[in-house]
Amino acid sequence: MQTIGHLINGELVTDGERFQEIVNPSTNELEAQVSLADRETVEKAVAAAADAYPAWRSVPPIKRMRIMFRLKDLLEEHADKICALLTREHGKVLNDAMGELQRGIENVEYVCALPELLKGEHSRDVGPAIDSWSEFQPLGVCAGITPFNFPAMVPLWMWPMAVACGNTFVLKPSERDPSAALYIAQLGLEAGIPPGVLNVVNGDKEAVDTLLTDRRVQAISFVGSTPVAEYIYTTGTASGKRVQAFGGAKNHALVMPDADLDNAASALMGAAYGSCGERCMAISVVVAVGDATADALVEKLKAQIAGLKVGDGRDNTNDMGPLVTRPHLEKVTGYIAKGVEEGAELVIDGRGLKVKGFESGNYLGACLFDKVKPGMVIHSEEIFGPVLCIMRADTMQEAMQIIDDHEYGNGTCIFTRDGEAARYFADNIKIGMVGINVPLPVPVAYHSFGGWKHSLFGDLHAYGPDSVRFYTKRKTITQRWPASDLREGAQFSFPSNR
Amino acid sequence: MQTIGHLINGELVTDGERFQEIVNPSTNELEAQVSLADRETVEKAVAAAADAYPAWRSVPPIKRMRIMFRLKDLLEEHADKICALLTREHGKVLNDAMGELQRGIENVEYVCALPELLKGEHSRDVGPAIDSWSEFQPLGVCAGITPFNFPAMVPLWMWPMAVACGNTFVLKPSERDPSAALYIAQLGLEAGIPPGVLNVVNGDKEAVDTLLTDRRVQAISFVGSTPVAEYIYTTGTASGKRVQAFGGAKNHALVMPDADLDNAASALMGAAYGSCGERCMAISVVVAVGDATADALVEKLKAQIAGLKVGDGRDNTNDMGPLVTRPHLEKVTGYIAKGVEEGAELVIDGRGLKVKGFESGNYLGACLFDKVKPGMVIHSEEIFGPVLCIMRADTMQEAMQIIDDHEYGNGTCIFTRDGEAARYFADNIKIGMVGINVPLPVPVAYHSFGGWKHSLFGDLHAYGPDSVRFYTKRKTITQRWPASDLREGAQFSFPSNR
């Protein structure tokens, strides 16, 4: 059986005695085992990163940037292999895996703007013959801790920019589907990142805690659930680190009476059920303004769900693959039972789905709840499965209140044709990423990703311009040169020679 | 006796039963008493700020900006009164108070660039007919906790920008010298800030802890000592807030053998002894490269110290006033005794100074230590008094190592004529603010202030461009409009008229 190890100082290594099984979500068959790093192994990775830092910091940014150009090429060249790993370990349909990878590549493309992004501000004559300027210098060793749902993309949000800015890096991918991240890191080294500059450790809480408390680690980027994000943030900051920790989400779509409902329904299908809803930007709640709107929308969604095709991720004709693990499947079905118990109307029940040839897989059909109300657990908690909840509001203001009152503030969207309604919504809603007729308002790679409220702990958003600020610290220099004997002297010292 | 109260919702109020005396450092005579807010009073201030927020947030930035133009005028108009308050309660010489106020006014001037600073990034066609842009929206209620040493300037680092960005604010000034901050806040209201938008509470740890834990407070800016800064940071972040906490400093000047020593000595006098060394950017250590450099510098400093004039702050012919309080004076003299005990050479001993007519004042003459070594307490800790330590290094590299090894990383400077040495120093030294022949490299108001290592907890620096980011959160909007019946329809609906 294949053992997935760590990438430390350019070497693939396996330590210790603790392993975790990697199973295919579509079959629950064992595919590999991953070594779980103990403290000592993580510290080796940190040491490798710390040792590599001084030399790497001094490499001119344009040379670090060029490695990112090569990385983009390698990612495109090896896309099929990466996607196969994603589908094998995560379960998502290959097309969806390709979409994920493409988003990750776009983050690498943005890093290729590095010399532009690193520019400091220069001021001449802040006083008489005094100049001042700022530089954005690297932090040192940075670490990333990434979730199972985007095993390729989320690491690519982090380390390409961190490394390009002159930092060295230790990545701890999800131990459920670590292969893509490990393989991509190897491509990074192939592209020219020196050994030690980029390291990968696989592991569990022991690895995380080691990274959180090791004083050599200057910064931590995390993406995962809110309770863990809060733990990462408070533990990491208490240990003197810069931390950005992205947590959970409950993203609402507000559908106005004037919306193009056919268009909205189609958009919502992908936003709610794509990748089985295992996305922090998935739409999991629709708030329809007016019963007429809600009724019509439910009808349209029912019709579309009926045509949804669920099955093995290797078959690109499928719309949805399996959930990531059996325990996660059980957690999601638990939420469905809870919703029924709480009195929500289960319009479509995807439970009990059997996929022919993959009867042991973690499959669940699309579920649709109507008449969900604030206070229900299926509204207050993040389900992270193919479950869409319809809520009904009488007014736009009431609908916005539901969204603003929710603990999470990651993404939201509005469907309308009306300029004023859209502008009012975007301006006032207490959510970090807002779509206007765009169901998944994930910012493009040259803007930045981040939610408000309990969806983000930290000041700076992920990727895009904010990530440059996160992975660098400002240094401000003020310079004056004393009156020069040389220059003044030079004016008078040679007259006798003429 | 005058009682200094709180400014809440536009009203001056005094609560409760706890008061602290305000004494004149030059005489130790009682000048006033300040009310110490209890939890309830602080919560009233927070409530006032929370209530004022929704309306204030919607005022167009240019109107908020214009209040800052008026504030600048009022600060200039009332400068004498403010400086008198500073000198009465803090002790600094009037000229020095005027310098402090001027720096604060410069921060207000920078805020007058608000509409430029708040600009978001707009991208057309992030996809076909899809646009995306970012906005920097206010946070809500923000709070500032400020130190005794710059009672006017540090509050002006904070609330003008916070308020101009659309936030509302609660300021807790130092309880030792609160009058200037309170008076300036009143000028803010006179300039047009609505009641409730800017509030001041005086108090001690109870007030601080209330601000740190009240969930309505979204962000905290703090300036003070490192242990308190760390407490503020960990407590505030654990309570879900955005925090920037500026702590202690030990700022080293590196003097190279080629430096213009007359110029360096003059510069160091002001940097070390100005405001009695009670500045977080004061130079408290000189590292001279080579004994010859050190010997010459010590001679020059001795000569200049002999001419230093210490006395009451109202007399502008004085160079130094008293220390802020009697306990602080005792703490500083304790450090001097400790330095002698540790074996440093006390070249000039300022203890025992009596200022005629002000024999009860907290006076201490300038002190100069030579041959200070790493490991001595007078090197490892911040003294915050008129005590300059000379250290000697054989090489520039050794001198830089001393600086890099120190816990603090606020400011530093180098004296040299050599372009290469200066560039190497500025590039490599692990300090946030670097001067090249500039002894106090406090960034001008349009750059940002912040140290590295234990001098700053948080990602973003104070004032200047970083403060805009600190007092706002990013919102990213992605917009697509569905194909318009209106536009397309309009193309075909009137053909019979043609």
Next chain:
Amino acid sequence: MQTIGHLINGELVTDGERFQEIVNPSTNELEAQVSLADRETVEKAVAAAADAYPAWRSVPPIKRMRIMFRLKDLLEEHADKICALLTREHGKVLNDAMGELQRGIENVEYVCALPELLKGEHSRDVGPAIDSWSEFQPLGVCAGITPFNFPAMVPLWMWPMAVACGNTFVLKPSERDPSAALYIAQLGLEAGIPPGVLNVVNGDKEAVDTLLTDRRVQAISFVGSTPVAEYIYTTGTASGKRVQAFGGAKNHALVMPDADLDNAASALMGAAYGSCGERCMAISVVVAVGDATADALVEKLKAQIAGLKVGDGRDNTNDMGPLVTRPHLEKVTGYIAKGVEEGAELVIDGRGLKVKGFESGNYLGACLFDKVKPGMVIHSEEIFGPVLCIMRADTMQEAMQIIDDHEYGNGTCIFTRDGEAARYFADNIKIGMVGINVPLPVPVAYHSFGGWKHSLFGDLHAYGPDSVRFYTKRKTITQRWPASDLREGAQFSFPSNR
């Protein structure tokens, strides 16, 4: 009789023998005479500016900026006097004059952001230990030539930014209404601009041609009609200068069938008839999509025009004052006759209006043409009077084609509620300034003003960020320091001392 002279090197002077009368448009009575500068006088002003340049260039930007803060205060303090001058010489209603001045003050406010705006870009390590940065340095002597219609505002677009950037300046205001510009320049000197840094010459073509060809003048900003703008541009650039020349306009409002017509009609009244239409951003054409839209709009406009009050500008109850001069009045009425002759339908005829007590004034009532067609002179040429033309299009596309085909490309706007239509219009229309339900889309002072096609000759727009680029030139420095004997030597030169 008052003689209006020139402001050269801080002195008010009157030269030569040529004068022009200044008459009050409301009465056609003589108010003053203005001296018309000959070549020699203009050259004196240029010489004064050239002499003042080297010292002014070296004043730190923050000091230059502070003068602008004072200028803003002085403009606000003397607003009534300035507006009285505007009304006396131009004729516009006092309220309208105040609006003009306010816009000018906003440009001064923007200049107060100078240190932020002048920041260059700094790049560390463009190669090993090589740094590079850019500075935006002043040009030297700049000149501005400004039109009669905004005698206060347009000069304030130009010289405050030019002067603040470190240039010196010669302003040639319109000889029809020069007093406000001259007075404001005097306030500039009172605010602290040194003599010679800002000069004003009054004059006609001789003055213009002298400025255009004097080699000491580095840059020219012009606002006026298109034929003159083109002459200024080609003459000035042929003489090696940087030139931006803003010309004529014919601004169309596109009204969609879904627009709020009451709102649109009210907005159009001000946009078409405010300041008698003597504005380069006035709406002079409405293109209504669909006859129903056009018919309804014409009815609403007729009703509102009936209530329009025309009279002396000193009476703020009036909506419109007189036209600027008798010849201009005759030119405008000529266009009206031409429109009738061409077959347009003159729905409202404002000719023949007599204002009681001001029977000799240049008065003309609001005029409304319907069924104007492309090709008519009243459509192809700029009338610059209170004449609004309605055109009718069957489709939005046809309406946009009319706008795109026009020679001018200054401003335009669309009235609609529909997000998609607005976005399509703003994206595709070939016009530099676009309003969405905003009839006069003059950019605010922190954006920049500029049209496309024959409305602007030059690359950079007026005021806002572009004006900083226009009034400065880029200098790029690349710096490497040779390996330092000092630093390296210092490492080894003192070992015997240890």
Next chain:
Amino acid sequence: MQTIGHLINGELVTDGERFQEIVNPSTNELEAQVSLADRETVEKAVAAAADAYPAWRSVPPIKRMRIMFRLKDLLEEHADKICALLTREHGKVLNDAMGELQRGIENVEYVCALPELLKGEHSRDVGPAIDSWSEFQPLGVCAGITPFNFPAMVPLWMWPMAVACGNTFVLKPSERDPSAALYIAQLGLEAGIPPGVLNVVNGDKEAVDTLLTDRRVQAISFVGSTPVAEYIYTTGTASGKRVQAFGGAKNHALVMPDADLDNAASALMGAAYGSCGERCMAISVVVAVGDATADALVEKLKAQIAGLKVGDGRDNTNDMGPLVTRPHLEKVTGYIAKGVEEGAELVIDGRGLKVKGFESGNYLGACLFDKVKPGMVIHSEEIFGPVLCIMRADTMQEAMQIIDDHEYGNGTCIFTRDGEAARYFADNIKIGMVGINVPLPVPVAYHSFGGWKHSLFGDLHAYGPDSVRFYTKRKTITQRWPASDLREGAQFSFPSNR
């Protein structure tokens, strides 16, 4: 014999009857002939570009950007072929050709930051519920006219950015060495640029004049000599175009007495003689401060010139190849004779050099003049050959005066160790690109290239940030949505349902 044609609408075509011979400068043997486009052919290219524009403008920037990533890969893949073409037609040594190409590739890399570079400025609430933002939209058809000395690099300064910004392009390369530019354009199409978006026409003045006057061409970028640059600028602007025209240069190195002369001499060798001095950034004059400095420098240069190896460009052991053409060789030797006649001291005479096996080539050895004085033709004019002039000044101020008084203002550099002298020089010298111990201060690709005085006609510099502004025009949108019946109505329309 090979005929080099035009690339129009994706097709290689050859028109007409006029041809020019392409000869190898190393042998003067005929290599090919190039078709010289007549007006009709150029107009076809412009028509192709005009037709391709509307569709290309609407391609999202990120897709246009990706083509540039592919272009970089193709340029690297085919570097050997491109360099062989450069050496064959221009004569430069292969290594030098590779250096040129590398610089061109860096410009393409910068274009890969496109989405970041195109961001406009967004302002929320410029008034109540009014937003405003700017967009940088493409111009339409742009054209580039490029010189013989960098046949690959200068076109890559222009069209990749122009095309990426959404423009279409017509390139007219130098007719002396057109093959590399044509081949690279073909690689552009291979990378994904659609036919018609990028076109190449070869030609002479007829082609240039057609481009200058065709109204469909919106912008012209030119690099060449100053008289032609001025012609291009005045003709193009008179035809309503945006023009940037880069002209001649005479770049001075100022050598201070404290400079590291070994280092300076080595640096000057490459800067003066590299590519035979046929570079607009070549150092052609050294101004030494003090006779001692000059004497020492001349000795060091003489020694190094003695070791210079001149020969065929295909042999990478050579330091210099032949001059580009026989007439150019004669022009350069004419300058040498003129310098002798004017009284300058010809220390090294490179005339009469014969390269074995290449006796018919346009070879000229390195020449060194000493004691050149202002007013000599070899100082006032650009020689564009391997001729270095030493001038002597008594003081730094005198040396700077010589530089400032020269007609050209492209580049300059100073050699010194002194921070103050360097800062004074960089701040005050009237030159656009300044090196401090950097002999060829060509800005890196992420800064911008441009001289002052007669070295540049136009406002905006080449490549880097300025090129984005040159190839786009600003559009400013101001948006307000009328109070929405939808939103307000929605609040009250369903009450009976509750």
